[in-house]
Every structure is written in C-alpha cells, then in structure tokens.
Amino acid sequence: GMPVEQNPPALSLYEGADSGLRCNFSTTMKSVQWFQQNHRGRLITLFYLAQGTKENGRLKSTFNSKERYSTLHIKDAQLEDSGTYFCAAEAGGGSGNKLIFGTGTLLSVKP
C-alpha cells in the first residue's frame, strides 16, 4: 500500500465543531509534518514532530512512531480553517529530509 495513508479524504464541519485527521504509515517514520493548503494554494507549515504531541492554539498534533500514525485535531473549527491538510513523513535511513506526502484531507467549514 501507500507509505502514507491519510484519512478521511474529505471532511465537512460546522463552525465550532471539533474533529480529527489521521495519517497511517506503512513503515516506521522518523518525523512527521502537517501542512495546510489554503484556498490560494499556499502551503503553510502547521507542525513538525519527531515524537509526542504539540499544540498551537486550536490545533493539536500527535505522532506515534512506534504505532505508525499521526493525528491532527482541530478544536472549535473556524471558516478560515477550510483548506486541504497534508501530512508528510520523513523515513529513516538517511533520506535527507525527503518527505513522503499523504494525499490530503479536504476540510470544509460551514457557517
């Protein structure tokens, strides 16, 4: 299968709702990054994790290398959270920061 599987492919939320996105990895990854691609196509880095959990405002991300997954949790969704969210993982073995991207989750936040 794909080295990085991202779920769900699409998600619709109402403002104020909470939800989570997930990436599963086919092999042990060294680190994971999460990006948001906004309506203009700009990619914005949200998190870099080598392990554990990080929080930034309404966003929280967890990376479990051993269990081969990462999650991105969005709390109190706002209209500006709409966009496509990508996870990207770095494999070990001297890959030189070559990231493997998931196929993205298209998030639509509705008023």
Place this chain on the structure above:
Amino acid sequence: EAAVTQSPRSKVAVTGGKVTLSCHQTNNHDYMYWYRQDTGHGLRLIHYSYVADSTEKGDIPDGYKASRPSQENFSLILELASLSQTAVYFCASSPGYSGNTLYFGEGSRLIVV
C-alpha cells in the same frame, strides 16, 4: 519569516518546448526542493539540492533537470515539455539535513498544451 519566491506563477507552454521554473530564497537555507502537485497525489519530490552547484534526484526526476547556481537560487528545467507535466510546482527550502521544517513558495501553475 522565511521567504521563498517562485516565478513564473503561471505559465502555458507548448508540447516540446522548454520551460524553466525559478525559485529564490532569502532564508540562507542549505536545502532546496522542487515538488509537483497533482490532484489525488499530494506532493511528490522531483529534485533537491543541499549545496550550490549540486543537485540530487528525488522520487520522480524523469523529464526534469535542476540547477542550483547559488545557495539562493534553484531552477527546475523541462527541456521538452509534455502534456503529463501539467501540474502545480512548489519550491521549498529547509535549514538542514533532517528534522527541519520546509518553507514553501506560492507555487507555479504550468499548463502544457
């Protein structure tokens, strides 16, 4: 704030023509990357570079060349553009070898007709 700028932002090219996409970063980063984005595929790495005058193949290098004439500049060259190379191309930079956040440019939309 990191700054990566790409040009052109949009281009229509004819099949068989030569296309050069340029990327400039003011972050003093060693690593630079070219990715392409297609619907349903996320981003895929074409070429990258960790030092001036040297480039490395990524995961999908066929049909592309890269050039890193200086630390700040990294170009992607399509010598003979093909229809299948219609995509959005992103340049990125990062400070070091591993474990570093990528800083992306705004993307270059290429349409080959």
